[in-house]
Amino acid sequence: MTTEIPSDVMTIREMCEAYDVTPRTLRFYEAKELLTPIRVGTKRLFTRRDRARLALILRGKRFGFSLEDIRQTLDLYDRDDGLTAQRKKACELAVKRLAEMEAQRAELDVAIAELKAELADAEAKGLVPKHAA
Amino acid sequence: MTTEIPSDVMTIREMCEAYDVTPRTLRFYEAKELLTPIRVGTKRLFTRRDRARLALILRGKRFGFSLEDIRQTLDLYDRDDGLTAQRKKACELAVKRLAEMEAQRAELDVAIAELKAELADAEAKGLVPKHAA
DNA sequence: CGTCACAGTGACGTTAACGTCAACTGCTCT
DNA sequence: AGAGCAGTTGACGTTAACGTCACTGTGACG
Numbered sequence: 125m126t127t128e129i130p131s132d133v134m135t136i137r138e139m140c141e142a143y144d145v146t147p148r149t150l151r152f153y154e155a156k157e158l159l160t161p162i163r164v165g166t167k168r169l170f171t172r173r174d175r176a177r178l179a180l181i182l183r184g185k186r187f188g189f190s191l192e193d194i195r196q197t198l199d200l201y202d203r204d205d206g207l208t209a210q211r212k213k214a215c216e217l218a219v220k221r222l223a224e225m226e227a228q229r230a231e232l233d234v235a236i237a238e239l240k241a242e243l244a245d246a247e248a249k250g251l252v253p254k255h256a257a
Numbered sequence: 258m259t260t261e262i263p264s265d266v267m268t269i270r271e272m273c274e275a276y277d278v279t280p281r282t283l284r285f286y287e288a289k290e291l292l293t294p295i296r297v298g299t300k301r302l303f304t305r306r307d308r309a310r311l312a313l314i315l316r317g318k319r320f321g322f323s324l325e326d327i328r329q330t331l332d333l334y335d336r337d338d339g340l341t342a343q344r345k346k347a348c349e350l351a352v353k354r355l356a357e358m359e360a361q362r363a364e365l366d367v368a369i370a371e372l373k374a375e376l377a378d379a380e381a382k383g384l385v386p387k388h389a390a
Numbered sequence: 391c392g393t394c395a396c397a398g399t400g401a402c403g404t405t406a407a408c409g410t411c412a413a414c415t416g417c418t419c420t
Numbered sequence: 421a422g423a424g425c426a427g428t429t430g431a432c433g434t435t436a437a438c439g440t441c442a443c444t445g446t447g448a449c450g
Contacts, residue, residue, distance in 0.1 A: 128441065135426085135427090136426085137425070137426075137427090146408080146409080147427080147428095148407095148408060148409065149408065149409095150405085151428085151429090152407070152408060156407095165416085166415075166416080166427070166428055166429090167416095167426090167428080168427085168428090175380045183368075185407095187366060188321065189440095190406075190407090191406080191407075192406090220403085221372070222369060222372050222373065225365055225368060225369050225372070226369060229362055229364060229366070229369070231319055232361065232362045232365070233362065235316075236355060236359060236362070237356070239355050241357065267402090268394095269397075270396080270397090279438080279439080280396095280397080281437095281438060281439065281440085282437085282438065284398080284399090285437070285438060289437095298446095299397070299398055299399090299445075299446090300397065300398080300446095301397085301398090318437095323434080323436075323437095325436090326436075341402090343407095
């Protein structure tokens with residue numbers, strides 16, 4: 125046996141194409157302990173778990189979270205085992221983040237409204253040659 | 258005459274306290290041409306215009322825009338004179354930014370919903386000791 | 391007149407999230 | 421054996437937005 129290598133693993137190239145990231149990025153994430161691909165000799169093999177985590181990482185990034193934030197939150201999806209203490213902490217973190225997000229959205233709403241008003245005003249003043257229908 | 262210095266100017270210290278920023282920040286913004294305080298000898302005097310711009314800068318930053326983005330948009334509020342071409346460009350920029358903001362808000366809405374669901378799930382499973390009322 | 395506190399000017403340091411080499415190491419194919 | 425290529429490991433470069441010195445300059449005060 126080759127030390128129990130799951131059958132559905134992917135090489136770094138396959139990962140890059142599948143998720144549209146660079147090899148550098150994947151290695152970087154590994155260094156940051158966001159991913160833990162199997163090391164066969166010197167090469168990396170990404171498991172289903174790694175792919176799930178990567179998907180979550182990318183989603184987190186789209187929302188503007190730092191990799192460090194993401195790393196901590198990842199455990200929320202991960203460990204289905206005991207360690208309720210850890211889990212509780214993860215949830216608290218998520219709740220905090222949730223509040224931050226809602227605050228951010230509220231601010232965005234205000235900004236959007238302001239900008240829209242500003243544009244409408246400029247148009248009304250005829251300062252702008254009607255930009256759209 | 259001391260070369261026409263407006264009466265309602267503020268020193269760097271006053272600005273720092275009024276807007277809760279550091280001197281370094283104000284000097285940095287000046288270097289980036291976001292602010293243009295009057296230079297009396299070597300000292301800086303911030304005018305009403307500078308204060309208005311700073312307020313807009315800080316608001317922009319809260320929304321996650323880069324200083325470069327902000328610098329360009331600032332002209333939208335500023336020049337009430339001619340130069341319609343420039344003005345048009347500024348408006349287009351604002352419209353683009355508006356779209357980005359709405360997209361971002363949409364993503365945030367999704368993320369918020371997902372997180373909420375996730376938390377509710379965790380609670381339902383009894384994995385977490387009821388974090389709030 | 392000394393010195394203090396504040397202002398100002400470089401200029402280098404910092405964090406995040408990678409990009410970009412350079413220089414290997416192994417395979418694999420011929 | 422040689423070529424070629426994917427993959428790896430450092431290690432330095434990059435952008436943004438300041439922080440943090442170190443040092444100079446200056447007006448006010450006792």
